Amino acid sequence: MSILIDANTKVIVQGITGRDGSFHTGQMIDYGTRIVGGVTPGKGGQEIHGVPVFNSVPEAVEATGADTSVIYVPARFAKAAMLEAAQAPLKLLVVITEGVPTLDALEAYELLQEKGIRMIGPNCPGLITPGQCKIGIMPAPIHAPGKVGVISRSGTLTYEIVKELTDAGLGESTCIGIGGDPVIGSKFIDLLPLFEEDPETESVVMVGEIGGQDEVVAAEYVQKHMTKKVVGFIAGVTAPPGRRMGHAGAIVGGEDDTAAAKTAKLEAAGIPVARLISEVVTLLKG
Amino acid sequence: MKIHEYQAKELFKEFGIVTTDGEAVSTAEEAVKAAEGMGLPVVIKAQVHVGGRGKAGGVKVVTEAAEVRPTAEKILGLTIKGLPVRKLLVTPAVDIAKEVYLSILVDRGARTVVFIGCADGGVEIEETAKTAPEKILRLEVKASELTRLPLDQLRDFAAKLFTGESQVNEAADMMARMGKLFREKDCSLVEINPLVVDGAGKVVALDAKVLLDDNALPNHPELEPLRDMDSEDEDELKAKDAGLSFIRLDGDIGCMVNGAGLAMATMDTIKHFGGDPANFLDVGGSSDPKKVVTAFQTILKDPNVKVILINIFGGITRCDDIAKGILASLEQLDVAVPIVIRLIGTNQEEGRKLLEGTKLIGANTLEEGATKAAKIGGAA
Numbered sequence: 001m002s003i004l005i006d007a008n009t010k011v012i013v014q015g016i017t018g019r020d021g022s023f024h025t026g027q028m029i030d031y032g033t034r035i036v037g038g039v040t041p042g043k044g045g046q047e048i049h050g051v052p053v054f055n056s057v058p059e060a061v062e063a064t065g066a067d068t069s070v071i072y073v074p075a076r077f078a079k080a081a082m083l084e085a086a087q088a089p090l091k092l093l094v095v096i097t098e099g100v101p102t103l104d105a106l107e108a109y110e111l112l113q114e115k116g117i118r119m120i121g122p123n124c125p126g127l128i129t130p131g132q133c134k135i136g137i138m139p140a141p142i143h144a145p146g147k148v149g150v151i152s153r154s155g156t157l158t159y160e161i162v163k164e165l166t167d168a169g170l171g172e173s174t175c176i177g178i179g180g181d182p183v184i185g186s187k188f189i190d191l192l193p194l195f196e197e198d199p200e201t202e203s204v205v206m207v208g209e210i211g212g213q214d215e216v217v218a219a220e221y222v223q224k225h226m227t228k229k230v231v232g233f234i235a236g237v238t239a240p241p242g243r244r245m246g247h248a249g250a251i252v253g254g255e256d257d258t259a260a261a262k263t264a265k266l267e268a269a270g271i272p273v274a275r276l277i278s279e280v281v282t283l284l285k286g
Numbered sequence: 287m288k289i290h291e292y293q294a295k296e297l298f299k300e301f302g303i304v305t306t307d308g309e310a311v312s313t314a315e316e317a318v319k320a321a322e323g324m325g326l327p328v329v330i331k332a333q334v335h336v337g338g339r340g341k342a343g344g345v346k347v348v349t350e351a352a353e354v355r356p357t358a359e360k361i362l363g364l365t366i367k368g369l370p371v372r373k374l375l376v377t378p379a380v381d382i383a384k385e386v387y388l389s390i391l392v393d394r395g396a397r398t399v400v401f402i403g404c405a406d407g408g409v410e411i412e413e414t415a416k417t418a419p420e421k422i423l424r425l426e427v428k429a430s431e432l433t434r435l436p437l438d439q440l441r442d443f444a445a446k447l448f449t450g451e452s453q454v455n456e457a458a459d460m461m462a463r464m465g466k467l468f469r470e471k472d473c474s475l476v477e478i479n480p481l482v483v484d485g486a487g488k489v490v491a492l493d494a495k496v497l498l499d500d501n502a503l504p505n506h507p508e509l510e511p512l513r514d515m516d517s518e519d520e521d522e523l524k525a526k527d528a529g530l531s532f533i534r535l536d537g538d539i540g541c542m543v544n545g546a547g548l549a550m551a552t553m554d555t556i557k558h559f560g561g562d563p564a565n566f567l568d569v570g571g572s573s574d575p576k577k578v579v580t581a582f583q584t585i586l587k588d589p590n591v592k593v594i595l596i597n598i599f600g601g602i603t604r605c606d607d608i609a610k611g612i613l614a615s616l617e618q619l620d621v622a623v624p625i626v627i628r629l630i631g632t633n634q635e636e637g638r639k640l641l642e643g644t645k646l647i648g649a650n651t652l653e654e655g656a657t658k659a660a661k662i663g664g665a666a
Binding site: 020075076098099100101102103104106107109110111125137138139142152153154155156157158159160163180181182183207209210212213214217233235236237238239240243244245246247248249250254259275276277278 | 392394395397398399412428429430432468469472474499500501502504505531533535543544545546547548549550551553554555556557558563566568571599600601602630631632651652653
């Protein structure tokens with residue numbers, strides 16, 4: 001078991017003929033992901049990696065029965081791509097694109113909510129259920145099937161932590177990069193209940209960073225509603241206030257959203273917080 | 287991106303938001319001329335990218351002609367929260383019958399756009415939010431409706447801030463225009479504090495604060511000239527142009543990392559082992575070797591840097607491309623400081639092979655690399 005995606009998930013790729021979209025389509029197919037189609041306006045009828053290309057998302061979904069779409073288009077086309085995805089009967093939309101204007105993401109989120117489509121991202125590495133389905137850009141070899149759920153606002157930092165989990169023999173049930181932007185489709189609090197309900201997941205690692213209050217809100221939920229063990233990691237202890245640390249959403253705005261404040265609140269809620277990447281495994285086992 | 291009050295007021299005028307006329311000046315001489323042109327009394331306001339200007343002595347009402355020059359000189363001599371004052375806004379003083387707070391912003395927690403209002407204006411809204419949260423009024427609106435907000439909803443909200451019918455209508459109209467500005471220029475905040483009723487009973491924005499969404503700036507070339515080059519770090523801007531994300535800090539261990547989260551975690555790990563990071567640097571997701579050269583150049587500009595820690599976890603980024611960039615840097619640049627490198631992920635073998643025979647100090651994990659760098663950096 002896993003959450004959100006598994007061996008049966010049927011995926012279309014928006015921006016499949018672009019440089020990134022094409023490369024990662026190949027990678028995802030190699031991993032075993034059921035990529036059933038792609039979308040690039042004006043390029044319908046072509047084939048890429050043996051996959052049919054369609055002119056629009058509704059057309060692609062109609063023809064293939066896909067339930068999930070992943071977006072690799074450049075930031076300036078992201079809004080149109082997201083709004084188009086909302087017009088098809090999808091369950092999940094994953095937005096890899098970095099640099100999407102906040103109000104564009106928010107407009108898409110509003111519409112996707114109305115349509116009952118879950119959104120992951122933007123500005124994220126995607127998600128993976130090891131051994132079954134990979135949707136995104138994460139390197140496949142570091143993952144292994146297992147019992148730890150991972151939710152993270154970061155990309156490469158997640159890879160570090162996942163590698164530790166895999167090397168320690170724990171493996172992962174599903175890993176989700178939720179994205180580093182201020183407005184994202186799924187936050188910690190939206191995904192924790194899914195891991196709590198998933199029988200295969202035994203514990204969860206929550207990788208947060210400075211900016212916003214999502215980790216704190218999640219900690220309150222964990223304390224009240226979760227029976228499974230949750231371990232935290234918060235990046236940005238050394239981040240100066242008021243500066244945007246690479247991710248659009250990683251900015252210390254006040255006293256409440258520093259790494260120190262978040263660490264304190266997580267620990268007060270009974271969530272142990274690793275100071276070093278290697279400590280994540282220790283805390284999970286402890 | 288932050289912009290100054292005088293620039294924000296230009297945007298206000300473009301969108302028909304009623305505000306005071308004013309003139310932005312850089313010298314006391316110009317301030318005197320501006321004040322003569324508009325007639326006394328005037329308000330002279332420091333134009334710096336921080337809040338709390340008033341408390342710091344950066345906002346003064348001047349009633350006597352002879353006082354304009356010395357007041358302007360004094361404010362131009364101020365440094366507010368570390369930022370020197372280089373520009374002033376001179377505006378006619380307004381009789382204030384009532385002051386309120388009004389803003390529109392993205393509430394990232396609630397994933398919505400929201401108007402925030404408070405009948406007590408002119409105060410620090412964060413303070414009020416803490417001490418009297420019941421005074422903070424919210425009106426959530428849809429991002430997709432910002433350019434056509436329902437006027438009756440805005441009127442209901444405005445009626446909680448103002449009493450007179452004409453003022454309620456003026457405020458509601460202003461809110462509609464704020465929504466339009468917010469969407470069309472991709473703002474993350476438009477704040478008016480205070481929004482006042484003047485002596486003639488008109489609703490006027492006395493102050494203006496606008497934050498622009500950096501992600502949307504590529505869609506708005508017209509806003510780029512508003513960037514205050516004086517308050518930006520030249521190296522940070524250059525790095526940005528090269529596709530790097532760079533922030534200078536005051537330690538002595540230069541950092542080069544791929545990915546923002548990992549870059550922060552790398553700095554944190556250095557600190558954990560007693561070292562002090564000299565910068566935040568994310569080389570980004572692609573693997574153009576040229577970016578690595580620019581990254582080296584940027585880091586090495588800082589004379590405090592005693593050692594560089596490179597931490598790469600290859601995904602999209604390929605380790606051999608990073609290695610090529612390092613070799614090019616060693617060849618082209620005068621790299622006098624030791625380099626600790628941890629290289630793992632996509633094409634790591636190829637990458638490590640390329641670096642064989644160089645003087646780089648290898649590390650298998652981030653923690654090992656950070657420990658080595660902290661020792662060289664002269665950690666306690």
